[in-house]
Amino acid sequence: xxxxxxxxxxxREDPGEAETVSHRLMLRSGMIRKVAAGIYTYLxxxxxxxxxxxxxxxxEMNRAGAQELLMPIASPAELWQETGRWGFxxxxxxxxxDRHDRDFCLGPTHEEVxxxxxxxxxxxxxxxxxxxxxxxxxxxxxxxxxxxxMRGREFIMKDAYSFDRDEEGxxxxxxKMYDAYxxxxxxxxxxxxxxxxDTGLIGGTSSHEFMVLAETGEETIVYAQxxxxxxxxxxxxxxxxxxSASEPLRPLRKVPTPGARTVEEVTTLLQTTxxxxxxxxxxxxxxxxxxxxLRGDHQxxxxxxxxxxxxxxxxxxxxxxxxxxxxxxxxxxxxxxxSHTRIVADHAVKALRNIVVGANEGDAHYVDAxxxxxxxxxxxxxxxxxxxxxxxxxxDGPLLIxxxxxxxxxxxxxxxxxxxxxxxxxxxxxxxCPPVMGCYGIGIGRTAAAAIEQNHDAKGIIWPVPIAPxxxxxxxxxxSARVTEAARSLYHILTDAGVDVLWDDRxxxxxxKFNDADLIGAPYQLVIGEKGLAQGTVELKERKxxxxxxxxxxxxxxxxxxxxxxxxAGA
RNA sequence: CGGGGCGUAGCGCAGCCUGGUAGCGCACCUGCUUUGGGAGCAGGGUGUCGGAGGUUCAAAUCCUCUCGCCCCGACCA
Numbered sequence: 082x083x084x085x086x087x088x089x090x091x092x093r094e095d096p097g098e099a100e101t102v103s104h105r106l107m108l109r110s111g112m113i114r115k116v117a118a119g120i121y122t123y124l125x126x127x128x129x130x131x132x133x134x135x136x137x138x139x140x141e142m143n144r145a146g147a148q149e150l151l152m153p154i155a156s157p158a159e160l161w162q163e164t165g166r167w168g169f170x171x172x173x174x175x176x177x178x179d180r181h182d183r184d185f186c187l188g189p190t191h192e193e194v195x196x197x198x199x200x201x202x203x204x205x206x207x208x209x210x211x212x213x214x215x216x217x218x219x220x221x222x223x224x225x226x227x228x229x230x231m232r233g234r235e236f237i238m239k240d241a242y243s244f245d246r247d248e249e250g251x252x253x254x255x256x257k258m259y260d261a262y263x264x265x266x267x268x269x270x271x272x273x274x275x276x277x278x279d280t281g282l283i284g285g286t287s288s289h290e291f292m293v294l295a296e297t298g299e300e301t302i303v304y305a306q307x308x309x310x311x312x313x314x315x316x317x318x319x320x321x322x323x324x325s326a327s328e329p330l331r332p333l334r335k336v337p338t339p340g341a342r343t344v345e346e347v348t349t350l351l352q353t354t355x356x357x358x359x360x361x362x363x364x365x366x367x368x369x370x371x372x373x374x375l376r377g378d379h380q381x382x383x384x385x386x387x388x389x390x391x392x393x394x395x396x397x398x399x400x401x402x403x404x405x406x407x408x409x410x411x412x413x414x415x416x417x418x419x420s421h422t423r424i425v426a427d428h429a430v431k432a433l434r435n436i437v438v439g440a441n442e443g444d445a446h447y448v449d450a451x452x453x454x455x456x457x458x459x460x461x462x463x464x465x466x467x468x469x470x471x472x473x474x475x476x477d478g479p480l481l482i483x484x485x486x487x488x489x490x491x492x493x494x495x496x497x498x499x500x501x502x503x504x505x506x507x508x509x510x511x512x513x514c515p516p517v518m519g520c521y522g523i524g525i526g527r528t529a530a531a532a533i534e535q536n537h538d539a540k541g542i543i544w545p546v547p548i549a550p551x552x553x554x555x556x557x558x559x560x561s562a563r564v565t566e567a568a569r570s571l572y573h574i575l576t577d578a579g580v581d582v583l584w585d586d587r588x589x590x591x592x593x594k595f596n597d598a599d600l601i602g603a604p605y606q607l608v609i610g611e612k613g614l615a616q617g618t619v620e621l622k623e624r625k626x627x628x629x630x631x632x633x634x635x636x637x638x639x640x641x642x643x644x645x646x647x648x649x650a651g652a
Numbered sequence: 653c654g655g656g657g658c659g660u661a662g663c664g665c666a667g668c669c670u671g672g673u674a675g676c677g678c679a680c681c682u683g684c685u686u687u688g689g690g691a692g693c694a695g696g697g698u699g700u701c702g703g704a705g706g707u708u709c710a711a712a713u714c715c716u717c718u719c720g721c722c723c724c725g726a727c728c729a
Contacts, residue, residue, distance in 0.1 A: 094678075225653095225723095225726095236729070383726085523729065525729085593689085594688095594689085596689065596690050
């Protein structure tokens with residue numbers, strides 16, 4: 082393709098609206114433009130990347146035995162009412178009425194629609210298993226869209242739904258998708274990791290998220306160094322400590338700690354460590370307020386806590402209410418003398434002796450407090466986030482922390498939707514059974530964004546070969562007939578051989594072309610200038626390393642092919 | 653939804669505090685020169701100062717309301 086004939090409006094300066102690397106570079110390289118918050122137009126360059134990713138996804142989904150179909154983006158309220166999600170989903174579900182005043186929504190996901198189809202069309206176990214997928218635009222009216230394609234309101238997603246005769250079959254379908262996802266992200270040239278994920282409110286037996294590893298990732302994952310265990314920190318189990326402190330109990334004392342509210346302030350003042358302090362956090366649910374005890378250096382895990390309490394709504398108790406309950410400002414709450422409030426504690430607290438806790442009065446803490454002797458705990462549980470150095474729950478080494486971007490999610494659904502919607506088939510014994518379902522998503526645009534987060538430098542994007550909008554950026558540096566002719570000739574040789582070439586045929590200076598090429602990020606640049614041609618060479622330059630290889634024009638095709646093929650290993 | 657911030661030329665910004673002719677850089681158009689990492693000179697066009705009210709002789713600037721967007725937290729591909 083010629084630059085003069087494609088709309089690639091590159092920006093020299095960073096747009097003010099973008100903070101994140103991928104967002105900035107997508108705007109600057111002319112891949113996307115914003116239409117409204119979280120809603121974007123994909124320009125030719127951006128669309129090419131999406132298509133490349135979609136192509137890989139299609140191939141691997143088909144290979145895994147899934148079949149493509151396409152569901153509507155609008156669906157009637159009735160379907161959502163059947164599963165209760167019309168009421169449950171909240172404002173994220175974009176609702177509207179048609180001219181007859183009937184309720185509709187834009188599909189944020191398609192369990193209802195696909196299950197409706199299956200209940201109509203599938204009668205017999207002989208028709209199962211079945212795995213249907215689509216690549217389609219989804220709409221979720223996100224509370225806060227951000228980071229460009231990373232979290233849009235409108236976004237392109239591959240979603241697949243499997244239907245099986247039984248649990249065993251469903252596990253198999255799940256495994257096939259798990260394997261397919263591994264192949265997909267490998268083929269995309271990404272460094273990623275499947276991690277155990279929280280199953281959320283949907284429940285179910287199994288769920289994995291596919292995380293592209295990147296510093297800027299929104300998710301925190303933990304993994305066993307050298308081992309196999311990896312999980313989203315939301316889910317990662319923390320085992321109770323195996324040993325308790327054995328030092329003798331010292332008498333409880335109250336000490337003044339004026340103005341010391343934070344763990345750091347208190348431990349500094351009392352010359353102790355966060356490991357010997359227990360913080361008391363008050364959480365409020367629709368039913369009650371609960372005190373949660375955690376070791377000073379540990380972070381509460383809201384999901385674990387919500388599960389323990391059996392609620393979905395949970396928030397830190399506001400300061401006025403903390404004052405009412407503890408008779409002290411925030412920062413001085415403690416378990417001693419805290420009446421009428423349930424106290425739960427993380428396992429780690431049980432193992433401690435002679436700890437520092439708040440005194441439930443302003444500017445004072447207790448030291449050498451001890452569980453059982455000085456205060457009671459209703460329940461010990463795993464309530465904290467795993468952190469670096471914690472033992473892996475699988476016993477395969479200490480845990481490390483990394484950041485990741487969730488690009489895919491595979492999920493065992495069980496019969497939640499099939500039962501709710503009365504989808505059944507007849508098994509060999511003639512009994513009516515609900516199919517066991519799974520669902521599997523991949524964010525196409527987010528995968529593109531994640532690829533940029535993972536592959537860029539100060540000058541721009543460095544696309545992995547398999548998803549690059551163009552494999553080679555052809556850069557004639559001069560307007561002379563000789564250079565132009567050499568460019569034309571190489572362009573045709575390469576494109577005829579099936580290589581995606583972007584030919585910068587603009588009348589621009591070398592610097593402009595180089596900078597745009599670096600920004601757009603084709604993995605290779607083919608530089609043609611008078612200087613080289615005088616010696617009978619052109620230059621093949623690798624974007625990632627900057628390595629320049631002088632070549633005779635006749636060698637270019639073979640050399641380029643060789644590099645591009647090795648760059649897309651696994652394809 | 654809570655907290656913070658921003659809306660001024662296509663893009664990036666200054667001007668606002670202390671009211672008085674709307675500016676700078678880039679981009680764009682014309683010409684000449686230049687041409688291997690975002691060229692130089694000369695000339696040129698560019699604005700409902702996000703919107704609506706109000707105060708004032710006078711509002712980009714002060715006040716009120718409103719819309720949009722960005723960033724930080726609870727949701728998710």
